[in-house]
Amino acid sequence: MNSRIRGGGLSTLVFLLPLLLVFGIFSWIPIGRAVLMSFQETNLVTPSTFVGLQNFRDVLADPLLWTAIKNTLYFAFLALLFGYPVPLLAAVVMSEVRRFKGLYSALAYLPVVIPPVVAVLLWKFFYDASPSGVFNTILGAVGIGPISWLQDSAIAMPSLVLEATWAAAGGTVIIYLAALTGVSTDLYEAAEIDRASIWRKVWHITLPQLRGILLVTFILQIVGTAQVFLEPFLFTGGGPANSTTTLLLLIYDYAFANSLGGEYGMATALSIMLAVVLGVLSAIYFRVTRGWSKS
Amino acid sequence: MKTLKPLALAIALATALTACSSSTEEPKADGPVTLKVARDPGLDKGAIAAFDERVAQFEKANPGIDIAPQEYNWTATTFTAQLAGGTLPDVFTVPFTDGRGLIERKQIADISGLVSALPYATKFNENVAKAGQAEDGKMWAVPIAAYGQALHYNRALFKQAGLDPDKPPATWDDVRAAAKQIAEKTGKAGYAQLTTDNTGGWILTTLDYAYGGRTEKIEADKATAELDTPELTSVLQWLKDLRWSDNSMGSNFLYDWGGINQAFASGQVGMYVSGGGNYGSLVTQNALKPADYGVTVLPLAGKPEAGVLGGGTLATVSAKANAAVQAAAVKWIDFFYLNKLTDKDAAALDAKTTAASKQPVGAPQLPVFDRATYDESLGWVKSYVNVPLEQFKPYTDKMFDQQLVTEPVRSTQEVYKLLDPVVQSVLTNKDADIAKLLKNADAEAQALLDRN
Numbered sequence: 001m002n003s004r005i006r007g008g009g010l011s012t013l014v015f016l017l018p019l020l021l022v023f024g025i026f027s028w029i030p031i032g033r034a035v036l037m038s039f040q041e042t043n044l045v046t047p048s049t050f051v052g053l054q055n056f057r058d059v060l061a062d063p064l065l066w067t068a069i070k071n072t073l074y075f076a077f078l079a080l081l082f083g084y085p086v087p088l089l090a091a092v093v094m095s096e097v098r099r100f101k102g103l104y105s106a107l108a109y110l111p112v113v114i115p116p117v118v119a120v121l122l123w124k125f126f127y128d129a130s131p132s133g134v135f136n137t138i139l140g141a142v143g144i145g146p147i148s149w150l151q152d153s154a155i156a157m158p159s160l161v162l163e164a165t166w167a168a169a170g171g172t173v174i175i176y177l178a179a180l181t182g183v184s185t186d187l188y189e190a191a192e193i194d195r196a197s198i199w200r201k202v203w204h205i206t207l208p209q210l211r212g213i214l215l216v217t218f219i220l221q222i223v224g225t226a227q228v229f230l231e232p233f234l235f236t237g238g239g240p241a242n243s244t245t246t247l248l249l250l251i252y253d254y255a256f257a258n259s260l261g262g263e264y265g266m267a268t269a270l271s272i273m274l275a276v277v278l279g280v281l282s283a284i285y286f287r288v289t290r291g292w293s294k295s
Numbered sequence: 296m297k298t299l300k301p302l303a304l305a306i307a308l309a310t311a312l313t314a315c316s317s318s319t320e321e322p323k324a325d326g327p328v329t330l331k332v333a334r335d336p337g338l339d340k341g342a343i344a345a346f347d348e349r350v351a352q353f354e355k356a357n358p359g360i361d362i363a364p365q366e367y368n369w370t371a372t373t374f375t376a377q378l379a380g381g382t383l384p385d386v387f388t389v390p391f392t393d394g395r396g397l398i399e400r401k402q403i404a405d406i407s408g409l410v411s412a413l414p415y416a417t418k419f420n421e422n423v424a425k426a427g428q429a430e431d432g433k434m435w436a437v438p439i440a441a442y443g444q445a446l447h448y449n450r451a452l453f454k455q456a457g458l459d460p461d462k463p464p465a466t467w468d469d470v471r472a473a474a475k476q477i478a479e480k481t482g483k484a485g486y487a488q489l490t491t492d493n494t495g496g497w498i499l500t501t502l503d504y505a506y507g508g509r510t511e512k513i514e515a516d517k518a519t520a521e522l523d524t525p526e527l528t529s530v531l532q533w534l535k536d537l538r539w540s541d542n543s544m545g546s547n548f549l550y551d552w553g554g555i556n557q558a559f560a561s562g563q564v565g566m567y568v569s570g571g572g573n574y575g576s577l578v579t580q581n582a583l584k585p586a587d588y589g590v591t592v593l594p595l596a597g598k599p600e601a602g603v604l605g606g607g608t609l610a611t612v613s614a615k616a617n618a619a620v621q622a623a624a625v626k627w628i629d630f631f632y633l634n635k636l637t638d639k640d641a642a643a644l645d646a647k648t649t650a651a652s653k654q655p656v657g658a659p660q661l662p663v664f665d666r667a668t669y670d671e672s673l674g675w676v677k678s679y680v681n682v683p684l685e686q687f688k689p690y691t692d693k694m695f696d697q698q699l700v701t702e703p704v705r706s707t708q709e710v711y712k713l714l715d716p717v718v719q720s721v722l723t724n725k726d727a728d729i730a731k732l733l734k735n736a737d738a739e740a741q742a743l744l745d746r747n
Contacts, residue, residue, distance in 0.1 A: 043400060044379040129546035151548050152723055237491040239549050240723035241716040256375045257493070258709050264379075 038268040055269035059254075065270070067242050068250040074157055075246060076225040083165040084221060088214070090169065091176030092202055105177060109170040116167060120234040123163045124150070127235075150236050153243035160231040160244060168224075172217055176210065183209040215292060219285050223278050247274055328360050330623045331384035332631070333367035335580065341652040342579040348648045353630050360623045369393075370552070371493045371708050378402060385613050386624045388439070391426035391606045392707040398428075398435045404612040407433035409625040415637045418664045422701070427609050439632035441607035441661040443699055444501045444593055445571035445690050446470070451587040452565045456480040463591040463689050467505075467533055470566060470594065474543040477565035484545025486537055487564040488718065492551040495718040496711025497702075498568050500604060502530040504700050507598035510710065511703045511744070518705040520740035522714070523733040526596075531721050531729045538722050548722040556581050568593065570606075571690060574658035574682065585682065590659075591689035592697055602698035605661065636663055639675045646679035657682045659691050661699070706743045713739050 038055055042048030059065055094104045111119065126134040127149035136146040149159045187205045196204070207214070229248035232238055238245035238253070245253075247270070255267035334346055350362045365384040367377075374393075377383045389397065397403045410416060411434065419438060427436035450460035456477040464470040474485025489498045500510050508526025512519045538544045550558065556573065558564045560581035571590065577583040595601040610632055612624040634641035646656045657680030662669030684691075703710060717736050720727040 043402075131546075133546075146546070148546065148723075151546060153720075236549055237551070239491060239716065239719045241720040253712075256372055257712055258371070258375065262375050 034268045035272060037264055038272050039265075041265050044264060051265065055263075055265035056273070058263070059266050059270045059273070062266075064242065064245065064250060068245050068247045071157065071242075071244060072226055072228065072246045075161060075228050076222060078158060078161040079164060079225045079228075080221065082161060083168065083225075084218065086165060087169045087172035088176055088210075091173050091180060092206060094173070095177060095180045096198070105174065108173045111167050112170040114167075116230055117234065119167050120163065120231060123166075124235055127159060151240060153240045156236055156240060156244050160228075160235055163235075164225075164228065164231050175213065175217065179210050179213045180206065211292065215289050219282055222285075223282065226274070226278055326359075328619045328623045329363055330360055330386065330620060330627060331363045331365050332386045332627055333384045333388055334364040335368055335576070336366040337580045339579055339582070342654050345649050345652040345654050348652070349631060349645070352644070352648070353627065356630070357623070357626060360626065362627070371712075381615060383613055385616050385620055386610060386627055387613070388608050388610055389436070390608060391438070392702050392704075394426045394436045394609050394611075395429075395704070397611065399430075402614055403435060404614050404616050404621050404624075405433070405435050406437075406612050406621055406625050407435055409622060410434045410437055413625075413629055413633070415633070415664065415668075418637070418668060420662060420665055422699070423607060423663055426607060426701075436609040436611040437628050437633065438663050439608050439610045439628070440572065441605065441663055442570040442572045443603045443605040443661055443694060443697065444498075444568055445573075445694075446566060446568055446591050446593055447559060447573060447577075448473075448566040448589045448591065449559065449562060449564065449587050450589040450686065451562065451584075452477050452481055452483055453589065456565070460589050461689075463589060464566075464594065465591075466594045467596075471533065471537055471541065471543075474537055474565060475541040478541065478543035478545070481565075483563055483565060484547070484558075485541075485543035485565045487545060487547070487550060487555055487558065487567045488534065488722070489550050489552065489555050489567070489569065490719050490722065491549050491715060493708050493711040493715060494550075494552050495716075496714030497604075499527070499530065499714050499718050500703065500711070501568055501593070502533075503527050504602050504604045505593045505595050506530055507596045507601040509600070509700075509703075511705060511740075513705070518744040520710070520737050520744055522710075522740055523730075523737040527733055528729055531718070531733070534718065535721050535727070535729065539725050544722065548719060553580075559583070562587065571694065572658060572660040574687075575655050578655050585655075585686075588683070589686050589689070592693045595697065602700035604702060605699040606702050607661070607663070633663075636672055637668060642672055642675040643679070646676035650679040650681050653681070655682045656680050657684060659687050659694065661694070666695075706740075709743050710740045713743070 037048070039050055039052060040048040041051045041054075090108060094101065094108070097104060114122075128134065128136070129146065129148045129151045130136065131140060131146040133146070133149075135149065139145040139147065148155055150156050183206060187209070188201060191201050191205060227248055228246050229252065232244040232246050232249050233252065236244045238249050251267045251270050251274075253262075254270065255262040255264050335342075338346070346364065350364065354360065354362055367384055367387055369387075369389050374389070407429075416434070419434075420441070423438045423441050424434065427434050427438050429435055446463065448460070448463055453460040453463075453473070456473075457480060458473055458476060464473050470486060477483060477485035489495060503510055503524075503526050506526040506529055508521070508524050508530075510521055510527075512521055534544075538548075545563065547554075547558065552569070555564065555567055555569070556577055559567055560577050560583035574583075574588065574590070577588065578585065593603050595603070610628045612621055612628075616624060630641075635645035636642070650656045656676055657673075713736055717732045720732055721729065
C-alpha cells in the first residue's frame, strides 16, 4: 500500500485532482448546501436563519404535495406500462432483422439526439387540440377525435408519457441491443433444432438472458420517472388544474414561482425527502432482486 | 517534470473556478463603467437596430459609460432564479406589484438619492410613484410605464364574422355574443383567456374588478381574502358559458403571456384581455399586422366599485451595483425610459429613431407623470406617429374616464398562482364546481395572507 503511493501514487492523485475538484465543487458542495438550506429560512440575499424542521413540516402540510405524489406515481406507472416494454420489443425485433440493422438502430436512437426542449416544443405543436392540429388531422382521417391532448386533465398526463417514451426509448433500445449480442447463439440454435417458435425463443432464452440488464433498467426507469420535470414544465406548467404537477415541478414552484424570493427551504426539504425515498427504494430493490439477476 | 503538468493544470483550473465565483468587481476610481441593461428578447431586426441606435446616442453623450445590452423580460417563474443567481442585468424592469417587496428585502439598490436629483422627480403621478417608493417615501425604483387592462380584438376576424370593428363590444354580454359569432363564422377562438404562469390569476382579478369585486380587503394590518364572492362567481360562470355553452373559446386553454400574444397576432384569437399597452410587443415580437388590430376599454359592470385593473413597470438597479454603476444606471433610466416622456427634444429624438427603423410610435399608454405633461408629450411626437391611431380610439377616447384600481398588494403573485388552476378547471372540466373551487381558493389565499 505504502509503496504504491510512493511509486506513481502522486501522479495518480494529481490526475484525479481535477475530477475531484470539479465533482466536489459542482456536485458535492451544492448537495451539502441543499441539506443545510433545508433547515434554514433564506431568500439567498439576506442572512439565513435556522428553523429546524419547520420546512419539512410545511411541505408535509401542503395539500399540493399529495397531488404531486399522486401525479408522479401516475406518470411512473404509465411510463412503466408503455415505456418499459416498448424498447425491449423494439430491440428484440431489431435483433431479428437481417438487413439494415444499423439504419433501424439509428432511427430508434434519433429522438435521443434531438435536444429535449426542442422535442417538447415540437410535440406541443403536434398536440394542438384544434381539429387542424397535426395529430388530430391524422386521427381525423380515420374518424377519431379531435382529442384535447394537453387541454384535458384526464388526457394530459398520458400525452406527456407518450412524448417521454418516444424521447427516451432510443437509449434503452441501444442498451438492450448490446445486451442481446451477448446472448449465445448456441441457445437459439438448440431451440431451433427443437422447433421452438419465435415467441418461445424470446420467452425462454432472450428474456432470461437479459434478466440482469432488465432489472437495472427497471430501477433506473423508476428513479428517472420519479424525477420527471421537463415535460410537465414545458407542456402544461402543471395544468390543467394541477393534473400534471409532479414532485419536481412542485419543488421548482416552491423555489421560483413566487417572484419575490421563493421558499428555498421548502424546495430543498422536499428535494431531500425525495432523494431519501428513492435511495431507500433502490436499496430495497437491489436487496430483494439480488438473487434474481444471477443466471 | 511529467507530474508537474497536470498539477499546474489542476491549479489553473482551481484558480479559474474561484475566479468564476467572485463576480463582484471592484470599480476603478473613474475608469470606464460597463453597464448591463435590459433589452426585450425576441425583437425583430428593426427593433434591435433602433435599440442599438439609442445605445450609440447614449454612449456618445456619456463617453465614460459602456452599454452592454442583455436580453431580459420579467416573468414570475424566471425572475427569482435570476435574482438569486445574480444573473440579472444592472438595470432591469419589474412590475409594480414587486416593487415594495424588493425594496423591503433590499434586493435592489437604493438609488433614491440619484433619482431625487432628476429634474422631473416631483412630477410623477402620485399613484404611480407609490409603486416605487419605500415606506418612508424614498424612490428606490422608478416607474417608467403604466397600463390599464384593455380588451384587444382582431378587426379582420370581426369583419369576417359580420361584426362592425368600429363598434366593439361594450358589455360582457356583448363580448360573449361577439365571441360566439366569431367562433361560428370563422372557426377561430372568439375569446381567449390567459391561464398559466400566474397570468390566470392576473386576468381573473381583472375581470373581478370589472364586475365590481375585489380579491382582498385590508383593514389596519389584517388582510382578508375575498375570492368566494358573487362577482368572481359571475366571472367564472361567464367563462363557463363561453366555453361550454357556446364553445367559443377555441381549443387551447393553457396560454401564457407570450403564447396568447402569438396566437392573437397570428389571427387565431378574436378577443382577449391584457395590458392596454400591448401593441408594441404584438408588433415587434409577434409580427402583428397593424391593420388587424383593435382595442377598446374593458366593459365595466354598473356598480360604483367596478374598475379597471392597472399596473405598470418599474426600472430598478441591481443590489450588487457599486456607486459608479448606480450612477450610470440612473443616467440610462433617465435617457432610455423617462426623458422622452418629459423633454421635447428627447421625445422627438426617441420617436425619430424608433420610427426610422419602422417601430411603432404613438401606441397608447397611461401617463407616468401628470396628465398635462402626458398630453403635451403627445404633441412632441405627433409627426412621427406611425400607428393606426384611429383604431385605438375606442380605447383612447374612454381610458381616462374609467376608475383605475391597483393590483392586490399582499402576496399578489402567490394568490394569482393559486387562481391559475381555478380558471383552468372551469375551462377544461365541464363539471367544474365553481362554488367549491372558489371556497377552496379563498381558504388557501387566506392561509397565505396569514402566513406572510
